[in-house]
Amino acid sequence: MASRAGPRAAGTDGSDFQHRERVASHYQMSVALKSEIRKLNIVHVLIWVLMAAQVIVSQLGLVSHKVVASPYQWEYTYLLSMIPTVFSFLALPRNNISYLVISMISSGLFCVAPLLYGSMEMFPVAQQLYRHGKSYRFIFGFSAVTVMYLVIVIAVQVHAWQIYYSKKLLDQWFTSTQEKKKK
Numbered sequence: 001m002a003s004r005a006g007p008r009a010a011g012t013d014g015s016d017f018q019h020r021e022r023v024a025s026h027y028q029m030s031v032a033l034k035s036e037i038r039k040l041n042i043v044h045v046l047i048w049v050l051m052a053a054q055v056i057v058s059q060l061g062l063v064s065h066k067v068v069a070s071p072y073q074w075e076y077t078y079l080l081s082m083i084p085t086v087f088s089f090l091a092l093p094r095n096n097i098s099y100l101v102i103s104m105i106s107s108g109l110f111c112v113a114p115l116l117y118g119s120m121e122m123f124p125v126a127q128q129l130y131r132h133g134k135s136y137r138f139i140f141g142f143s144a145v146t147v148m149y150l151v152i153v154i155a156v157q158v159h160a161w162q163i164y165y166s167k168k169l170l171d172q173w174f175t176s177t178q179e180k181k182k183k
Contacts, residue, residue: 026172033169034092040162041085044111047155048082051075054139069137069144074118081111081159088166095173104166111159115152122148 055071057063084106091099125145129135137144 026175030095030169030172033165033172036165037088037092037162037169040158040165041088043158044081044085044155044162047151047158048079048085051078051151055079066138067140069139072118072121072148074114074121077110077114078118081107081114083110084162088162097170097173100166100170100173104163104170107159107163107166112156112163115156115159118148119152 054068055075057068058065058070084103087099087103087106090096091103122145125135125137126149129143129145135143135145139147
Protein backbone atom coordinates (compact mmCIF):
# COMPACT_ATOMS: atom_id res chain seq x y z
CA MET A 1 0.00 0.00 0.00
CA ALA A 2 1.35 3.39 -0.91
CA SER A 3 1.20 6.57 1.11
CA ARG A 4 -0.07 9.79 -0.34
CA ALA A 5 3.40 11.16 -0.87
CA GLY A 6 5.04 7.91 -1.90
CA PRO A 7 4.89 5.85 -5.07
CA ARG A 8 1.93 3.71 -6.05
CA ALA A 9 2.04 0.05 -5.08
CA ALA A 10 3.66 -2.08 -7.73
CA GLY A 11 1.30 -3.97 -10.03
CA THR A 12 -1.73 -1.74 -9.71
CA ASP A 13 -3.11 1.08 -11.78
CA GLY A 14 -5.72 2.17 -9.20
CA SER A 15 -8.63 0.28 -10.77
CA ASP A 16 -8.58 -2.56 -8.21
CA PHE A 17 -11.00 -0.90 -5.82
CA GLN A 18 -13.89 -3.27 -6.66
CA HIS A 19 -12.86 -5.89 -4.08
CA ARG A 20 -12.44 -3.49 -1.17
CA GLU A 21 -14.87 -3.44 1.74
CA ARG A 22 -17.66 -0.88 1.76
CA VAL A 23 -19.80 0.55 4.51
CA ALA A 24 -23.27 -1.00 4.47
CA SER A 25 -25.94 1.27 3.05
CA HIS A 26 -28.09 1.27 6.19
CA TYR A 27 -25.14 2.60 8.21
CA GLN A 28 -24.58 5.36 5.66
CA MET A 29 -28.29 6.21 5.75
CA SER A 30 -28.26 6.21 9.56
CA VAL A 31 -25.43 8.74 9.65
CA ALA A 32 -27.17 10.98 7.12
CA LEU A 33 -30.50 10.85 8.97
CA LYS A 34 -28.84 11.56 12.32
CA SER A 35 -27.22 14.63 10.79
CA GLU A 36 -30.56 15.90 9.48
CA ILE A 37 -32.27 15.29 12.83
CA ARG A 38 -29.51 17.18 14.66
CA LYS A 39 -29.93 20.15 12.31
CA LEU A 40 -33.70 20.15 12.87
CA ASN A 41 -33.19 19.88 16.63
CA ILE A 42 -30.97 22.95 16.54
CA VAL A 43 -33.60 24.89 14.57
CA HIS A 44 -36.21 23.77 17.09
CA VAL A 45 -34.01 24.97 19.96
CA LEU A 46 -33.73 28.38 18.26
CA ILE A 47 -37.52 28.62 17.87
CA TRP A 48 -37.97 27.52 21.47
CA VAL A 49 -35.48 30.12 22.74
CA LEU A 50 -37.32 32.89 20.87
CA MET A 51 -40.65 31.71 22.28
CA ALA A 52 -39.21 31.41 25.80
CA ALA A 53 -37.69 34.88 25.51
CA GLN A 54 -41.05 36.36 24.59
CA VAL A 55 -42.76 34.62 27.52
CA ILE A 56 -40.06 35.60 30.02
CA VAL A 57 -39.84 39.21 28.85
CA SER A 58 -43.60 39.55 28.99
CA GLN A 59 -44.03 37.85 32.37
CA LEU A 60 -41.23 39.77 34.05
CA GLY A 61 -42.40 43.05 32.51
CA LEU A 62 -38.95 43.87 31.18
CA VAL A 63 -40.41 45.85 28.28
CA SER A 64 -43.75 47.49 27.65
CA HIS A 65 -46.65 45.36 26.42
CA LYS A 66 -46.76 47.73 23.44
CA VAL A 67 -43.33 46.46 22.36
CA VAL A 68 -43.76 42.74 23.15
CA ALA A 69 -47.30 41.42 23.45
CA SER A 70 -48.30 39.11 26.24
CA PRO A 71 -48.08 35.47 25.19
CA TYR A 72 -51.03 33.43 24.02
CA GLN A 73 -52.07 30.46 26.19
CA TRP A 74 -50.69 27.86 23.79
CA GLU A 75 -47.19 29.33 24.06
CA TYR A 76 -46.87 28.12 27.65
CA THR A 77 -47.67 24.57 26.57
CA TYR A 78 -45.25 24.84 23.66
CA LEU A 79 -42.45 25.49 26.14
CA LEU A 80 -42.73 21.78 27.02
CA SER A 81 -41.57 21.00 23.48
CA MET A 82 -37.99 20.92 24.71
CA ILE A 83 -38.69 17.44 26.17
CA PRO A 84 -38.82 15.66 22.77
CA THR A 85 -35.68 17.45 21.64
CA VAL A 86 -33.76 16.31 24.72
CA PHE A 87 -34.85 12.70 24.12
CA SER A 88 -33.88 13.02 20.47
CA PHE A 89 -30.41 14.29 21.36
CA LEU A 90 -30.05 11.42 23.87
CA ALA A 91 -31.17 8.79 21.34
CA LEU A 92 -28.76 9.63 18.55
CA PRO A 93 -25.28 8.83 19.94
CA ARG A 94 -26.05 5.24 20.99
CA ASN A 95 -28.90 4.41 18.60
CA ASN A 96 -31.34 4.20 21.51
CA ILE A 97 -34.63 3.09 19.96
CA SER A 98 -36.77 3.69 23.04
CA TYR A 99 -35.61 7.31 23.41
CA LEU A 100 -36.28 7.93 19.74
CA VAL A 101 -39.80 6.52 20.05
CA ILE A 102 -40.43 8.68 23.14
CA SER A 103 -39.16 11.67 21.20
CA MET A 104 -41.49 10.97 18.26
CA ILE A 105 -44.59 10.49 20.42
CA SER A 106 -43.89 13.48 22.63
CA SER A 107 -43.23 15.62 19.53
CA GLY A 108 -46.82 15.08 18.56
CA LEU A 109 -48.07 15.89 22.06
CA PHE A 110 -45.82 18.78 23.07
CA CYS A 111 -44.86 20.28 19.70
CA VAL A 112 -47.47 19.78 17.01
CA ALA A 113 -50.61 19.77 19.20
CA PRO A 114 -49.92 23.17 20.85
CA LEU A 115 -49.11 24.67 17.45
CA LEU A 116 -52.39 23.44 15.97
CA TYR A 117 -54.31 24.67 19.01
CA GLY A 118 -52.49 28.01 18.77
CA SER A 119 -53.47 28.44 15.14
CA MET A 120 -57.12 27.86 16.11
CA GLU A 121 -56.87 30.16 19.14
CA MET A 122 -55.47 33.02 17.09
CA PHE A 123 -57.80 32.57 14.11
CA PRO A 124 -60.46 35.12 15.26
CA VAL A 125 -57.75 37.72 15.85
CA ALA A 126 -56.24 37.02 12.43
CA GLN A 127 -59.69 37.25 10.86
CA GLN A 128 -60.23 40.62 12.52
CA LEU A 129 -56.83 41.84 11.34
CA TYR A 130 -57.42 40.94 7.72
CA ARG A 131 -61.05 42.07 7.57
CA HIS A 132 -60.69 45.37 9.40
CA GLY A 133 -56.94 45.99 9.36
CA LYS A 134 -56.86 46.44 13.14
CA SER A 135 -54.39 44.79 15.46
CA TYR A 136 -54.16 45.37 19.18
CA ARG A 137 -51.14 43.26 20.02
CA PHE A 138 -47.68 43.92 18.64
CA ILE A 139 -44.22 42.39 18.70
CA PHE A 140 -41.63 45.04 17.87
CA GLY A 141 -44.14 46.99 15.80
CA PHE A 142 -45.45 44.01 13.83
CA SER A 143 -48.84 42.47 14.37
CA ALA A 144 -48.41 39.73 17.00
CA VAL A 145 -50.82 37.38 15.24
CA THR A 146 -48.89 37.68 11.96
CA VAL A 147 -45.56 37.04 13.66
CA MET A 148 -46.94 34.08 15.59
CA TYR A 149 -48.52 32.54 12.49
CA LEU A 150 -45.15 32.80 10.77
CA VAL A 151 -43.54 31.06 13.73
CA ILE A 152 -46.24 28.37 13.64
CA VAL A 153 -45.71 27.68 9.94
CA ILE A 154 -41.96 27.32 10.40
CA ALA A 155 -42.27 25.25 13.59
CA VAL A 156 -44.83 22.84 12.09
CA GLN A 157 -42.51 22.19 9.17
CA VAL A 158 -39.53 21.62 11.47
CA HIS A 159 -41.47 19.19 13.66
CA ALA A 160 -42.99 17.37 10.71
CA TRP A 161 -39.53 16.82 9.19
CA GLN A 162 -38.22 15.78 12.60
CA ILE A 163 -40.89 13.12 12.95
CA TYR A 164 -40.42 11.99 9.33
CA TYR A 165 -36.64 11.63 9.64
CA SER A 166 -36.99 9.97 13.04
CA LYS A 167 -39.34 7.39 11.54
CA LYS A 168 -36.90 6.70 8.69
CA LEU A 169 -34.04 6.43 11.18
CA LEU A 170 -36.07 4.04 13.31
CA ASP A 171 -36.67 1.91 10.22
CA GLN A 172 -32.92 1.87 9.50
CA TRP A 173 -32.13 0.82 13.05
CA PHE A 174 -34.71 -1.96 12.89
CA THR A 175 -33.25 -3.11 9.57
CA SER A 176 -29.76 -3.38 11.05
CA THR A 177 -30.99 -5.24 14.16
CA GLN A 178 -33.01 -7.66 12.03
CA GLU A 179 -29.93 -8.40 9.89
CA LYS A 180 -27.90 -9.06 13.04
CA LYS A 181 -30.55 -11.50 14.29
CA LYS A 182 -30.51 -13.40 10.99
CA LYS A 183 -26.75 -14.00 11.26
